[in-house]
Amino acid sequence: MSYDTDHVQNAGGTPERITGIHTFTDLVNNVALAALYTNIRSKGTATGPELVDEAAVSKKTVYDYLSTLASAGLITDIGEENGATTYAAEDFELTLTVRDVAVSITPSLVAVLSHRDEYPVIDRVLEEHGLLTFALAHDLVMDHHEGEVTIRQIGDLTGLSSGMTYDLVDAIYAIRDFGESASSPETYTPSTVDSKQHNGDETEE
Structure with missing residues (x-):
């Protein structure tokens, strides 16, 4: 049996215990924690x-993080392998809504955030524009890969x-291993865009 309330969906007679909510938001700010979770999930x-x-x-930090993730329900102990505990990552979605604008923290977003040191x-983007803009930009880049939006539109929609x-x-x-993005600045300078529009060619990549 399951039922929904205003704040909880798919609840049953004995709903799952969720603790350590701060750990979910730590995945946004702590690169090492995000990388560990993402590694297990991948x-x-x-x-x-x-x-x-x-x-x-360090080894100590890894095991501290494993304990933190397990306590929050983000990873699960599924047994032992050669005397070592084996973990599996749990999917999740944490949605925050303020003034009718919602932003969701998901494993897909965390996987990108785990590369903050490399990029x-x-x-x-996070420091100057915030998580909501970053999440929007991330999703628009996914759409760009599918050919649904242009790079110029991403900038217009996000304010970047x-x-x-x-x-x-x-x-x-x-990070997503999509290959070349064809986004070199020399292809998209304002003068180039203006020239294309003047000549009636508004095609963009």
């Missing part, structure tokens, strides 16, 4: 020793500068 399952070998933080533009838009598109394309 592997399907992983043991502590495997994660320690691949982590950029400074991610930090720049041209340079920041190009850099973010390139970063997300690299």
